[in-house]
Amino acid sequence: MTSPWVMCPEEFVKLVTVEVSRMNDQEKFVFRCGIRRAFKMKTPKIGDTVTVELFTGHEIQGVVKAVYDSVSGKKFQVSSGDISVKVEEGQIILK
Secondary structure, eight states, rough: OOOOOOOOHHHHHHHHHHHHSSSSSHHHHHHHHHHHHHTTTTOOOTTTTEEEOTTTTTTEEEEEEEEEEEHHHHEEEEETTTTTEEEGGGGGEEE
């Protein structure tokens, strides 16, 4: 019999997915930033193709056109066709 504290990777991913789906937008933002720091994930740079989650819940794929440093952290200008948005690091989903 396995310990209740031991789970396979698939169970862990399912658990995290369920918990993240219950979070509001601000909690998701903080969670993503924390994951990036914890795993030392790269910060997107100019020319990288990224997916952005807008506050409306829509996702767009675009290219990073500019990176700005601000007091609250890095901001990115992402262009997708005729659309250009300025987003915070937590809104970017790395694939």
